Amino acid sequence: MAHDTKDGAATILFNISAVERETGLSKDTLRVWERRYDFPHPVRDDNGDRAYTTGQIAKLRLIKRLLDQGHRPGKIIGLDDEHLERLVTEPAGDQPPRQDIAVYIRLVRSHQALELRRHLSQAMARQGLQKFVVDTVAPLTRAVGEAWMRGEIAVFEEHLYTELMEGLLRNAITALQPQGNAPRVLLTSLPNEPHNLGLLMVEAMLTVENALCIPLGTETPVTEIAQAAQAHRVDMVALSFSSAYPESKAIDALRELRSLLPDSTLLCAGGAGIARIRRRLDGIQLIIELEKMCELVRQWRAEHSSY
């Protein structure tokens, strides 16, 4: 077991805030699960505060993934690790592990930063930027995230990967200079969503499509997004959500933002946190595939061609 904690000595414990951050489950949810399902059942520290183990966090993450897949808390909390593992791996095994991804992962784990960079640069040159983003960056980033969840990749290794990939994408983006009849696209994420890679992927895709991107980085409050959209007179606003982002909060915020934007402004939301949403949301484009964004840009251009 990767996260074995039989070391007897001072096992690291996490307070409820840390668990909220790590799992994306709110403090309220954690407490009410404990009350109802008796899991997680953390020990208490000297102050009577909950103290969670890494094992509990790992199981919570597993449960979160199953919830995202449509399972219900009452049915799966309480199952032991083996059952959960079986559930989670069952519908995942549709993809045979890709050879090139495995190579990259190996480089990440062996700290060969320069080598990794070289390989990825070559892949980018070979595939072209858009194909590189869709076929390499996206699946690789997912694979790194999953390996990290399984404890196969350390935090610092994942950090270095992210940093390296950001540099690579930013570099490629700067080299392009959009012009012409381009829609103006605002790119950002909501507070508590610090992941920038997804946004950079979109920016890369769109810049190739000759759109004019205005990247605000991550964690912009809804009201600020609305102001920025007005100030920059953008045609589209695109938000990114990682899988840890709570679905209900994403929906609330999107509705809020939709009401603050002019009707003529297109509002798009994408990322793993969006992919699982079933419902239709009025006036909001849910982006499942990266290519969809490009399509929207082309569509916009067709509708706004002045010829």
Place this chain on the structure above:
Amino acid sequence: MAHDTKDGAATILFNISAVERETGLSKDTLRVWERRYDFPHPVRDDNGDRAYTTGQIAKLRLIKRLLDQGHRPGKIIGLDDEHLERLVTEPAGDQPPRQDIAVYIRLVRSHQALELRRHLSQAMARQGLQKFVVDTVAPLTRAVGEAWMRGEIAVFEEHLYTELMEGLLRNAITALQPQGNAPRVLLTSLPNEPHNLGLLMVEAMLTVENALCIPLGTETPVTEIAQAAQAHRVDMVALSFSSAYPESKAIDALRELRSLLPDSTLLCAGGAGIARIRRRLDGIQLIIELEKMCELVRQWRAEHSSY
């Protein structure tokens, strides 16, 4: 009043989750402020849930800024908008504003992203990377931060500035390929320190000095930093602290990290959060001036030259 809501019709109201997202103040904090200071005092919706107005959110943001400047909640919550505004503008004006900086600031405020980028690029080419970082990026970033504190620059404008500058620096860094007798330097920040610009400035300075930087991005836990230092066999570890980082926590973390690193590894800490520390810390280099890092690299090289 800036955010007058005399439109009579359905004023948009925000629930407590939305306010948490927009202001960064936790639900607990919002409730306890209401109990203790009677502000914010939201109306209640049909379910008895708190419903905040945009005016209240604006005031909360203002208060948040003042807290970041070192004011205390009990002293300032309860003051009316005018008093708050006066507080926020007060403690400026010690420096005569530099002409070029003022020009950049004006571009930030008028959302001329492309123009700003062009100006900065030119400055970089004119000054050279190191001088650009020390004489332009550092003071400009400080000026943007201060203008934001005073409310002269909106959050989204500051975001765009940061994003643009990151792109610029990253681009310049990638263009350089260090080699030779280079010290290996690990660059990162501690959890709760999300600012990356300072790290990029250091990386730019050091890469020009021909050091081999290993950037981990921001928010790496202490133990992970120690592991990374070992895995990458680094000669130096450099951490960045912004002014908002609590001094005592910085010192604790630095001491802990020092104890986890081999004695032969140099540990450096810099940034506005470090500049105010008076005390000497054994085995830890406090970096006040960016140039100091370059000096340390040269020193290292002198000590490790194999000739």
Place this chain on the structure above:
DNA sequence: GTCAACTATTTGTCTAGGACAACTCGGGCA
């Protein structure tokens, strides 16, 4: 068998008020 409508159960998030550790500030002392 399929679909719609209705009811039951599940589930997340809100509420209130209490407690307390960690932090800040000011005064007193070396």
Place this chain on the structure above:
DNA sequence: TGCCCGAGTTGTCCTAGACAAATAGTTGAC
């Protein structure tokens, strides 16, 4: 000045109850 201690402040945790929204299950009509 520098350091320590006590008083006051402040954010985050706690318990336990309530309820709206979402989902599952049941019934009945076609």
